[in-house]
Amino acid sequence: GAGVSQTPSNKVTEKGKYVELRCDPISGHTALYWYRQSLGQGPEFLIYFQGTGAADDSGLPNDRFFAVRPEGSVSTLKIQRTERGDSAVYLCASSPSRASGSEQFFGPGTRLTVL
């Protein structure tokens, strides 16, 4: 595809359940980022991948959150034992390289609602 795609676009789950959110970056982009955007706020950094490895996961709020990128392309953000406070829009972005100034291209996001 031409841009970053994310699936599903909306996910409603119950408290305590497990969810997976998928990101397909732009082909050839080595850097991939996950951000979380709560209502009325700007996006907050969660985790960054360079290739297959998580180069920086300092933004993950706790150990219920985990992300993988096994083949250096598609990434999955996994949330265990979801809580109502996890409700937010989860944004994925990719860029050709990791350097500052290298544009991050954002997907449309997955809106997660935890009931």
Next chain:
Amino acid sequence: GEDVEQSLFLSVREGDSSVINCTYTDSSSTYLYWYKQEPGAGLQLLTYIFSNMDMKQDQRLTVLLNKKDKHLSLRIADTQTGDSAIYFCAESKGSNDYKLSFGAGTTVTVRA
């Protein structure tokens, strides 16, 4: 993020200029960005400025940076209804620091 602050709302008449302001706290910020977010769409990078610059112009957009006061502004000339959106200021902190820190966003409403 608390490191980047923006006013929350701006209303402007079609055809007028819009000015969106942003302040940041970290003097080591290297790049400063303006993103646009429309309903149902992803964040779109509008422009960015390197910290050793004080102005950048791109068609209807003018970015001004006052590094001493840690103040960034985005001016949109001849504002159109299609400019109605949320505008986010963001910073990255180092020459190899990829993480973006965003403000809470300014909702711009263009009225006829």
